[in-house]
Amino acid sequence: MKKFQEVIDDSLIGELSHDTVIGVDIGSRTGKAVLLDGDNIYTAIVPTGVYAQETADKLLGKLLKEAQLEKQQIQFMVGTGYGRVILDFGNIPLQIITEISCHAMGAHYLNANVQTIVDIGGQDSKAIRVDPRNGKVVEFIMNDKCAAGTGIFLEKVANLLDLSVEKFGQEALKAVNPSDISSQCVVFAESEVISLKARGEKREDIAAGIHVATIRRIKNLINRIGLQPDLIFSGGVSNNAGMKKALEDMVGYPVSPVKLDAIYAGALGGAILAQKALLSNAVPTGYKENKYVS
Amino acid sequence: MSFKDVEKQLDYFRYSRDEVHGYSKAVGKLLDLSIYYVPDAEKAYAEGKKAVWAGMSGWEIPLIYSNGIIPVMFSEMGRFAGVEAITIAEDYYQFPQETCSMVKCVVGEWHLRKNQAKSIKRILGSAVACEPYNMAWEIIKQEGYEVFNLDVMYRGPGVIGERLEQLVEFFVDQIYRVQDWLTGGQPVNEEQLKVEIAKKNRILLKVRKILDLRLKHPFYIRSLPAIYLLNGLNTYFGKPEEFEEAVDILIEEMEHITEETAQDKVIPLVWVGGTGQEFGVYEAIDQAGGALLGFRNVPFKLYREDIHPVEALARYVVDNQNAGASVYVQDLVEQEIEKVNAKGLILQGVLGCSYSTIAREMWREHFHQKGIPSINLEGTFQFGAPSGQLVTRTKAFIEMLS
Incomplete structure (x- = not known):
């Protein structure tokens, strides 16, 4: 566990909220996840298994254990990486965002320049x-x-x-x-x-x-x-x-x-985008019924 | 059917029809026409009606219909094709792997039909300068198909005046040769051709109206049926009356939409490419909030009705965006960008097609200079879902614009 001050670019710390969110980045070789809670940052990494959801569940379990949180305390999640498409965390609101956007956001918060x-x-x-x-x-x-x-x-x-x-x-x-x-x-x-x-x-x-x-x-x-x-x-x-x-x-x-292993940049970006989604009341985009809504 | 159950190309159609557009009778009808186009045309042929395989140029369709023949667009076989068609092309005919996947798919499908007694065995080729198709037709002739291939016509940049008239004259001659081949020497039925041209113009104007209505209601018809509306405008999916009826119903439905679309939620895009068969890309665009509102193959011109109908067909070809030089497409895309207030361009080409992919670099540079971002996508005629990277690129591009 690290504090925001130890990882995030000083000029951007004030933009982060204290919401409890997770970014999960399921890559082809490794799964990474970052949990933001209060002003703490937790990270987890596991090899990607055959099933992306199992990998994501392992990551979630590790983070919850380390942060001593319950699943229902997670306010929002963002899934990214090649395995993002099938992620499902039950009642936790989930948004699916590409790793390109997540890496950009994560890198930005690691170094604002x-x-x-x-x-x-x-x-x-x-x-x-x-x-x-x-x-x-x-x-x-x-x-x-x-x-x-x-x-x-x-x-x-x-x-x-x-x-x-x-x-x-x-x-x-x-x-x-x-x-x-x-x-x-x-x-x-x-x-x-x-x-x-x-x-x-x-x-x-x-x-x-x-x-x-x-x-x-x-x-x-x-x-x-x-x-x-x-x-x-x-x-x-x-x-x-x-x-x-x-x-x-x-x-x-x-x-x-940067002050965090850059392998986590995508997951960190996902977590930050999860906080932003909460702030803007974004609608989760995990699988939903597609109906005509103008 | 949920999107998770979508596995095959036809599943995308059914999903789009039943789940995404369940509220629209017209979209359902349009997608059904597309789903059953090739099988119904082949059935009609087996029952004694006339039919030919035809390309995608467009001008030949009124001529074919004027002779009472059903045109069957051969690239439409793509969505029925499986791995078998591609492997036949690569293994049996020894096409290199990097050959255009559309051509491989079509050749494989023709191969599978070659021994069927009542399958359509006549092919009208008019692929302009597409060398893989030219080669494919030579190969498929050896399998018992009768192929007529037009000579290439290319309108270079700045070709006007006398040179342009020579091109028209040349193409008029080509059209008469096509007529000979189609009918075994029967003269052009001018009156019937005029009727077909008038019909084409009438339906074309209706489709334009739908495209205009989409600017106000961009999410009523999502990407897949929007693309297939334009495909259908070309051939009417073998059923002109039913296609026009679907178009009429769609106009009726869209004119009575009461909800207003929050325009700030819309990411207007111009699709610069063909149809491809990777329908998951369209789904990715829809899910990311993109709206394909402008198109490279938009019907911006009408056929002239004040001149001889054969000349009208020829002039339609030399005056439209696909006349040859890529700069004509570029000019049209520029108009489309302005019309739909596009935030970005999707430059789609079929994998292995130098014809559709190299010009993209010119367009990309041109529009980047004007501040319009673009993304290059290589579509294939592969069976099943698109690659994860293709979907990632598509979604990331729309996220970037949002």
Whole structure:
């Protein structure tokens, strides 16, 4: 548990209410959730299981236990991430919002000056431009055409190099001569890595080469929307030190530090949007009957 | 049926008809016409009526009807197609995976029908410059289909005056060739063609009226039937009288709506693309509060009734937004943006279709310069729900505009 003051940008703390709300971000690899209660922030993370609802229920259970709250004390929830579509928490009002809007809002509250977000998740990557006045999305672009440039790609290559995902990035930082990886396709890049191994190239060089090749795709996304500082790196891959360095080297601009693991940016944004929904009396958008209402 | 039960393309229609638009007899009728279009046309053909597979250009429809033939838009097969059609195209005909998914789907469906004794075996191709379709027709000819394919006509930017008249003359000649093929050499029934053109103009004006009424009541007809209203305007789903009746009822219903729509709740959008088959995208637009009010294929022109009817068909083609150069579409989209006060553009293309996707970059840049945001969507003719990312992009775009 942390206090707002320990996490939220000082200039925006006053905009948060004391309502008890949760943001749940069900990604393809991990489920994350953030609970805001009073001036406390609780976080939870679990691997995404086969069923998104089960993952969400686990997250909810962990948060309630840590905060010593009952389910009925939750005033509003926002579901986001790829698993958002099937979420249902019974009587808790629920709004479904895309991870793009949630990441933007979460990053904004972590750093009020953020204008560009690079979000690399398990199955896609995104570049998002944020309005620093309100945390709303100004423009975004997604790479969902190819697994290269996503977390799952890095996992695959880490396996080929007998490294855990956590150590993969660290290994890349040791590189002196990053290998030249030309393939932009997961399948071919895997073959290329095997060839590089057979040629005796150093593991750290191959790892660094993969990071550079991955970031090359991300750079195109950033160029499309235009890089405006501050830059925040969010999503599951943001904890990879090798990726962070490759990103900074490639765009020539530092990633701004934030006071919460940026993997929670989407869930935090969801929780903040849940508070805003309460304030504006928004109608929950979890599945509802579609009738003609002008 | 709840939305959670929607699995197949036809389910979207039933869900939209029964759950979303249960209050509207007209929308129900319109969606039924669409649902039963291809099966009913094939049944009519089997019972002895004349029918041909036709494209989506529009001009050929009055001509086909004037000869007492039912036009069956082949892309409408998409929503009945399953995985089998696509795999036939990729595995049996060895189409590369990146080939246009619409073409693969249609070829697969024709393949499945090739041995049926009473299936429609004549195809009128008029895909302008769509190379995958041109190839598909060559392949499907070998399967016993009789295909007539028009020569390409392209109106470049700034083509006016004598050059334009030459294009009209060229296309008039093409239309007579189509007439020969359709009827085995019968002359154009000018009087009947005039009747069909007058009918087209009459229904076209009615559809325009509905589009105008939608500006006041944007949520009465949601995205799926709005798109299919325009599709139906093209072919009448094989049943002109019933289509016009549905349109009349819809006008009647919309003219008597008493509730006022809070316009600040509306996110007006212009749909710049074709139909696609990923109907979950339309649902995502609706759920996010978007309203497709402007369209690339809006019927902004009437057929001329003061000239020879064949020339009227030709002039309709060279004067409309799909005459060739993408700048014509851009100009029309600009008018649509202004008309509906659009907050954004959805630039939709079919996966693997260079024809519909490359021009989007030009439009995106043009409209971004004017401060109109846009999103690129790649639709497919795949069976089932759209990818989660496609829905995410769609919803995030509307959230951004809200």
